[in-house]
Amino acid sequence: MSAARGELSWSEQTSSRVEELAKVYLSPSLPRKPPLSMRKASINGPAASQAVTGAARQCVGIPVISCYDINVTAHTESRVPDPLIRTLADFRFELRRFLHFSEQAAIEAGLQPQQHQLLLQVAGAPDQATVTIAYAAERLGLKHNSAVELVDRCVREDLLERTEDPADRRRAILCVTRKAHRILAHLSGEHARELMEAAPGLVRTLQHIQRHAAAEATR
Numbered sequence: 001m002s003a004a005r006g007e008l009s010w011s012e013q014t015s016s017r018v019e020e021l022a023k024v025y026l027s028p029s030l031p032r033k034p035p036l037s038m039r040k041a042s043i044n045g046p047a048a049s050q051a052v053t054g055a056a057r058q059c060v061g062i063p064v065i066s067c068y069d070i071n072v073t074a075h076t077e078s079r080v081p082d083p084l085i086r087t088l089a090d091f092r093f094e095l096r097r098f099l100h101f102s103e104q105a106a107i108e109a110g111l112q113p114q115q116h117q118l119l120l121q122v123a124g125a126p127d128q129a130t131v132t133i134a135y136a137a138e139r140l141g142l143k144h145n146s147a148v149e150l151v152d153r154c155v156r157e158d159l160l161e162r163t164e165d166p167a168d169r170r171r172a173i174l175c176v177t178r179k180a181h182r183i184l185a186h187l188s189g190e191h192a193r194e195l196m197e198a199a200p201g202l203v204r205t206l207q208h209i210q211r212h213a214a215a216e217a218t219r
Contacts, residue, residue: 123176160177
């Protein structure tokens with residue numbers, strides 16, 4: 001009970017100081033600087049802020065904002081997107097849509113998307129390339145052990161064959177099987193048709209990027 005009375009008394013004292021401060025600021029004949037005693041007054045805590053705010057609103061008649069009334073928000077100004085950012089966003093959307101199509105097409109053909117990508121890299125390697133597991137790992141952006149696991153799975157499913165490299169018996173040469181060739185032929189046709197539909201959007205965004213790069217180069 002004594003603590004409650006002490007707190008109430010402190011709040012009353014604070015309200016009294018606010019009223020004095022309001023009178024000082026609203027009086028046209030007095031300077032706008034508050035008395036030293038008021039400036040040195042120590043006001044802390046949520047209860048004090050609420051007491052000060054309530055008394056000020058009643059006595060002064062103007063809005064008083066405390067730290068508990070302020071909501072910190074981000075900038076709400078509407079900004080016009082940079083043309084290059086908008087173009088890159090469109091380009092990324094077109095790419096993601098094509099990649100999603102490619103993944104679904106591979107699954108429907110009985111392959112995992114990574115298997116499809118591996119078969120593409122092996123079957124489409126240049127004539128002068130030595131198609132090893134290291135080559136496949138580099139083309140797919142995989143770690144060596146991950147590439148080994150992927151190759152092993154394709155070998156078990158009769159999609160790849162491993163033959164010993166005559167120039168270096170420590171490594172194996174990869175080649176696709178007839179089964180893999182048939183699946184790739186089917187998927188390649190579907191991908192070509194999808195790219196024909198997506199080409200206008202991709203070409204348009206690439207042209208915008210090219211024009212932007214040319215403009216930047218002339219600055």
